[in-house]
Every structure is written in C-alpha cells, then in structure tokens.
Amino acid sequence: MTRTQTNLLAILILLAGPALWADEPNRKVSSRFQQAESRSFLGFDAAQEQVWQAPFFFIQLADPQYGMFTGNTGLEKEQVLVQQAVAHINRLQPRFVIVCGDLTNATPDHARYAAQVSQYHQDFSQIDPEIPLVCVCGNHDVGNRPTATSIDRYRDNFGDDYFSFWVGGVFNVVLNSSLLKDPAGAPxxxxxxxxxxxxxxxxxxxxxxxxxLVFLHHPLFLEQADEPDQYFNIPLERRLPLLEQFKQAQVRAIFAGHYHRNAYGRAGDLEMITTGPVGRPLGKDPSGLRIVKIEEADLQHEYYPLEDVPAQVE
Ligand SMILES: [Zn+2]
Structure with a gap:
C-alpha cells in the first residue's frame, strides 16, 4: 500500500466512525436495557416511589435462556414462549416485570452469545414501553465463575449486575448471585x-x-435454610450470614429462578420463592410466570403456566 492509499484508508476509517473498529464494544442496545445504571434503576423516580400509594402487582419471570431447548442451535421455542408471556404482560399491565436471570443460554465468551442477546432484546422490546423491564444476571449471563470481563460484557448488554430501586413504597434489591455461588474469578x-x-x-x-424484597438468580436455598450445598443453592458459608443479614433488615421475600421448577421455603418470616422457567422446564411445572400482589401489610404470589394465566388481576 502506498503512502497516499494509507492516508486515504485512515481518512475513510475516521469518516466511518467507530463502527469499523472490530473490538469496539457493541453499544447499539435499546435504552430499555440500560436502565440499571449507577446501582439504581432509571425507570422509577427514586424519591416519588418511596411513598406507599396503593396496592399493586408485578410479574416475575425466570430463565428465558434463549438457546437451551436446542443446545444453542435455534431460538424458536424460546421465542414462542416469550411472545406468549409478553402478550400476557401487555394485557395485565403489571407495575413492572423482572426477569431473574439466565436471559441467554450461551455465556458471553460463546460464539452464539450475541445472536441470543439480540433475540432477547427483540422479543422483550415488545413489552409495552410504559411497563419497566428489570433484568437480573444469572450464571449463564456472567459464567459459573464470573470475571470482571464477563460481568462487564453483561453490563454492556443489560445494565448493572446489582442495584436497588423503590416502587410504590417497596424497596427492591437485585444481586449478582453468581458472585455468591463462586467468587473465585472476581473476589x-x-x-x-x-x-x-x-x-x-x-x-x-x-x-x-x-x-x-430481594431478587437474584440462584435460590439461597430451595426448601430448608440449612439444607446441604448443591448445584441449585448458595453455599452455606455465604448463605447463612446473608440470611441473617436479610432477617435483621426485615426482608419479606427473596425471589429467584435457576431451578427451572418451582420451589418454596421459609427462614422464619422470610419467604424464599423459586420460580419456574418461562423457557425450558426441567420438572413437572410447565413454562410460566409468577404474579406477585403487594398490599400495604401483605404479599401474595402465585405461579401460572403460560396456558393458564388469568385474563385479569383482581
Ligand atoms: Zn441458572
């Protein structure tokens, strides 16, 4: 290449902007997926939402996990299920929707990751723009042993990995539970x-x-607060101190996914609610969603298969 050609190429690159730089992180994501920022959530007015106004309900989903049905070769089944869930959401008009992790099946270092993220963005963008969508990271989203790199990749696509927000007098905490499960890659x-x-x-x-309320991907435990460590819960060494801290802070309920089945347990007054998948089930509970009703002094929740979601919420 002559000096003139090199100069021309440089000018072309400058004119074309950052799109030509191969390692430029993908910033072309909808602002809807960038609302968890500075450890808060931009979709809610932080001051106004601290005040109780009236009973409301929200919808919790878990594990859409695009790519799981086919081992990352196709996304069609997940697409159909999520579109079904989105139709229910738009009809019911919850105060907000929260997706408790494993948004994609591929991890950020996998070749199919970008395509799955893109499908997730496309399908969840169909939720009514008036309904805030809160995303929580799972082990597939940041890896079983998360690193600074994998977490930052997640944040590029879905916003902060941990943050808090107020809704109608209720304080909500979102945690990165993969750090609790295995912190060795990012202590x-x-x-x-x-x-x-x-x-x-x-x-x-x-x-x-x-x-x-607390939201995370891994259940702290499935049924018993002191059950032995296993794949689907948080190790006792980090679980028990956290449960103690949550009890002290009068946390009312913890919502999780990851199990691809429903499970339920209590630690004193604190409810540990594990919600089945909107994506691929691993047990008898079909793909579905959970409706959570918040009253001033009470909280009720129920899981519905996608085929059996009520026409409206009383
Ligand atoms: Zn998981």
Missing amino acids: DRLLAQQKWLDQQLNNPQVQHAKHV
Whole structure:
C-alpha cells in the first residue's frame, strides 16, 4: 500500500466512525436495557416511589435462556414462549416485570452469545414501553465463575449486575448471585457488592419501606435454610450470614429462578420463592410466570403456566 492509499484508508476509517473498529464494544442496545445504571434503576423516580400509594402487582419471570431447548442451535421455542408471556404482560399491565436471570443460554465468551442477546432484546422490546423491564444476571449471563470481563460484557448488554430501586413504597434489591455461588474469578467484585448491600440495608429510609424484597438468580436455598450445598443453592458459608443479614433488615421475600421448577421455603418470616422457567422446564411445572400482589401489610404470589394465566388481576 502506498503512502497516499494509507492516508486515504485512515481518512475513510475516521469518516466511518467507530463502527469499523472490530473490538469496539457493541453499544447499539435499546435504552430499555440500560436502565440499571449507577446501582439504581432509571425507570422509577427514586424519591416519588418511596411513598406507599396503593396496592399493586408485578410479574416475575425466570430463565428465558434463549438457546437451551436446542443446545444453542435455534431460538424458536424460546421465542414462542416469550411472545406468549409478553402478550400476557401487555394485557395485565403489571407495575413492572423482572426477569431473574439466565436471559441467554450461551455465556458471553460463546460464539452464539450475541445472536441470543439480540433475540432477547427483540422479543422483550415488545413489552409495552410504559411497563419497566428489570433484568437480573444469572450464571449463564456472567459464567459459573464470573470475571470482571464477563460481568462487564453483561453490563454492556443489560445494565448493572446489582442495584436497588423503590416502587410504590417497596424497596427492591437485585444481586449478582453468581458472585455468591463462586467468587473465585472476581473476589473484589463480591466484596464490593457486599459493602454496597450493607450500605443499602442500613439506609434509615429502608426502615420505612412497606416491604423489602430481594431478587437474584440462584435460590439461597430451595426448601430448608440449612439444607446441604448443591448445584441449585448458595453455599452455606455465604448463605447463612446473608440470611441473617436479610432477617435483621426485615426482608419479606427473596425471589429467584435457576431451578427451572418451582420451589418454596421459609427462614422464619422470610419467604424464599423459586420460580419456574418461562423457557425450558426441567420438572413437572410447565413454562410460566409468577404474579406477585403487594398490599400495604401483605404479599401474595402465585405461579401460572403460560396456558393458564388469568385474563385479569383482581
Ligand atoms: Zn441458572
């Protein structure tokens, strides 16, 4: 290449902008998926939402996990199920929707990851823009042993991995549970999350919350708070101190996914609610969603198969 040709190429690259740089991170994501930012959620007015107004309900989904049905070769089954869920959501008009992790089946280092993220964005963008969509990271989203790189890749596509937000007098905490499951790849990230969580739960305003709720991907436990460690729960060494902290902070309920089945347990007054998948089931519970009704002094929740979701919520 002559000097003139090289100069021309340089000018062309400058004119074309960053799109030509192969390693430029993909920033072309809808702002809908970038609302978890600065450890908060931009879809809710932080001051206004601290005040109780009236009973409301929200919808929890778990494990759409695009690619799981076919081992990453196709996405059609997940697409059909998510479109069904989105139709229910748009009809029912919940206060918000939260997806508790494993948004895709491929991890960020996998060749099929970008295509699955793109399909997720496309299908979940069909939710009525008035309904905030909150995304939570799972082990497939950041890897079984998350690293700074895998977490940052997730944040590029879906926003912060841990954050908090108020809705109608209820304080909600979202955690990166893959750091709790296996912190060895990013121990400093787990420390930072824990320090942040301490500050959140010690905030005097939180004592005035009607309820405090926690959302994460891995259940802390499935049925018994002290059950032995296994693939689907958080190791006891990190589970028990966290449960103690949540009890002290009067956390009312913890919502999780990951199990691809429903499960339920209690630790004192605290409910541990594990929700079946909107994607591929691994047990008798068919693909579905959970409706959570919030009253001033009470909380009710029920899982519905996608074929059996009520026409409206009373
Ligand atoms: Zn999972």
